[in-house]
Every structure is written in structure tokens, then in C-alpha cells.
Amino acid sequence: MNQTKSITTKTNGRLIPDYLRKTYWWAYLHPRGVKFFERQWLVNLILFGNYNYLCDQVIEQIQGAAQKGGILQIACAYGDLTPRLANLLDQNEKLDVIDVARIQLKNLKRKLSPSHNVQCYLQDSTNLNFPSNNYKVALLFFLLHEQPLQQRIDTLKEALRVTDLGGQVVIVDYHRPSYWFPLRYLLFPFLKLLEPYAKDLWQYDINEWLPSDIPPQNIHKQTYFGGLYQKLVITKPM
Numbered sequence: 001m002n003q004t005k006s007i008t009t010k011t012n013g014r015l016i017p018d019y020l021r022k023t024y025w026w027a028y029l030h031p032r033g034v035k036f037f038e039r040q041w042l043v044n045l046i047l048f049g050n051y052n053y054l055c056d057q058v059i060e061q062i063q064g065a066a067q068k069g070g071i072l073q074i075a076c077a078y079g080d081l082t083p084r085l086a087n088l089l090d091q092n093e094k095l096d097v098i099d100v101a102r103i104q105l106k107n108l109k110r111k112l113s114p115s116h117n118v119q120c121y122l123q124d125s126t127n128l129n130f131p132s133n134n135y136k137v138a139l140l141f142f143l144l145h146e147q148p149l150q151q152r153i154d155t156l157k158e159a160l161r162v163t164d165l166g167g168q169v170v171i172v173d174y175h176r177p178s179y180w181f182p183l184r185y186l187l188f189p190f191l192k193l194l195e196p197y198a199k200d201l202w203q204y205d206i207n208e209w210l211p212s213d214i215p216p217q218n219i220h221k222q223t224y225f226g227g228l229y230q231k232l233v234i235t236k237p238m
């Protein structure tokens with residue numbers, strides 16, 4: 001599998017997509033940014049104390065679903081989510097992680113122990129270099145709100161493509177909070193400034209960006225923390 005080739009082709013010779021380079025360089029690409037943000041308490045603070053709880057939701061979901069196949073985590077995340085996922089696996093299960101930024105994969109490897117059965121790949125979520133129907137679960141943890149519309153649509157399409165029939169795409173991300181929730185009013189201007197694509201997750205359902213052949217009964221949404229966060233589980237039709 002030639003991951004590097006697939007990325008360079010996709011991004012016209014540049015490994016890093018423009019939105020990531022322009023909007024998020026300080027958070028994910030600059031070595032000082034990586035050093036700064038790779039702190040459990042800080043990622044927890046950014047999620048208003050919900051990091052562990054949201055990771056628990058992922059673990060609970062995946063524990064039941066990944067017994068006979070692999071898990072693909074699409075994009076690295078700060079904090080201990082990936083080591084926790086790796087701890088779930090028994091000898092026959094595997095966890096693959098892709099990220100488009102080399103520095104993120106390097107950072108992830110520092111958090112894993114040699115006993116963890118985790119493979120890291122330098123790939124773009126919009127153009128995955130894996131066969132179709134390859135994984136029991138594909139996980140998108142706070143990636144979609146950072147992507148412009150077309151990349152978001154392509155990422156979802158690819159996540160579904162590489163997921164096995166009857167397997168699940170598990171998404172945890174922002175969601176439009178309830179009217180009564182005070183953070184709705186405090187957070188929106190802040191997100192608009194720092195995370196220009198995140199408002200789409202407040203204004204639209206993720207369903208709107210899914211391929212049209214996913215039946216509504218295969219999509220299960222749960223919201224948390226006044227509706228600010230959501231977990232969406234999409235079961236790929238058989």
C-alpha cells in the first residue's frame with residue numbers, strides 16, 4: 001500500500017490540505033502547538049470537562065461492535081483516546097489510525113506502548129488507500145467540524161466505503177446546542193473565529209452529507225451536554 005503516493009496525488013503535490021495548513025497549523029502542524037495541546041487536562045478543558053465522557057461513549061459503542069474485525073480511527077486526537085481503544089483489542093483485533101500530518105502520527109506513537117497492536121498510516125481522510133468493506137468500525141472523533149464541506153462529504157463517503165457491510169461508522173463531534181443552553185451563545189462567536197467550518201455542524205444534520213443510499217433507520221443519533229456534542233452511529237446496509 002503506497003499511502004504517500006495517494007496523498008500527493010490527491011493534494012496536487014502537497015501533503016497537507018489547504019484548510020489544515022491555513023486554519024489549524026497552530027493546533028496540529030507546528031511542533032510547539034503539538035507539544036502545547038497534547039495534555040489531557042487541556043483537551044478536557046476545551047471540551048468543557050466532557051473529554052473522558054465522550055471517549056467512554058466511543059469505547060462503549062466500539063466494544064460491542066469490533067469483535068471480529070479491525071477498527072479504523074480516521075485522524076489522530078489529542079489525549080488518551082487511541083491508547084484506550086488499543087487497550088480494548090484482543091490479539092485478533094487491530095486498530096489502524098490514519099492522519100494526513102506526519103507530526104501527528106509521530107506524536108501518537110509516543111503515546112502507544114509496544115504491546116499495542118496499532119498501525120499508523122499517512123493518508124488523507126478524503127481519499128483512503130484501503131480496500132472497500134475492510135473494517136468493522138470506522139471512527140471520526142471531532143474531525144468533521146474542522147473540514148470544509150466537500151472534504152467533509154468525501155470523508156464520510158470514504159469512511160462508509162472502507163466499513164464492512166453491517167459494520168458501523170461512529171462519529172463524535174459538535175452539534176447545535178439547545179436554546180436554553182448558555183454555551184450556545186458564548187461559544188458560537190468563538191468557534192466562528194477559530195473554527196470557521198464548525199458552524200455547519202450547528203446548522204445541519206450530518207445526515208445531509210451522507211451518501212443517499214443510507215436508510216434513515218440505519219442512523220442513530222444521541223446528543224450530550226445540552227446538545228453541544230453528538231454521537232452518530234451509521235450502520236452500513238448489508
Ligand SMILES: C[S@@+](CC[C@H](N)C(=O)[O-])C[C@H]1O[C@@H](n2cnc3c(N)ncnc32)[C@H](O)[C@@H]1O
Binds near residue numbers: 079099100104123142
Ligand atoms: C481529529 S481532528 C480533531 C481532534 C480533536 N480536536 C482532539 O484532538 O481531540 C485533528 C486531526 O485531524 C487531522 N486531519 C485533518 N484533516 C485531515 C485529513 N483530510 N485527513 C487526515 N487527517 C486529517 C489533523 O492532522 C489532526 O491530527
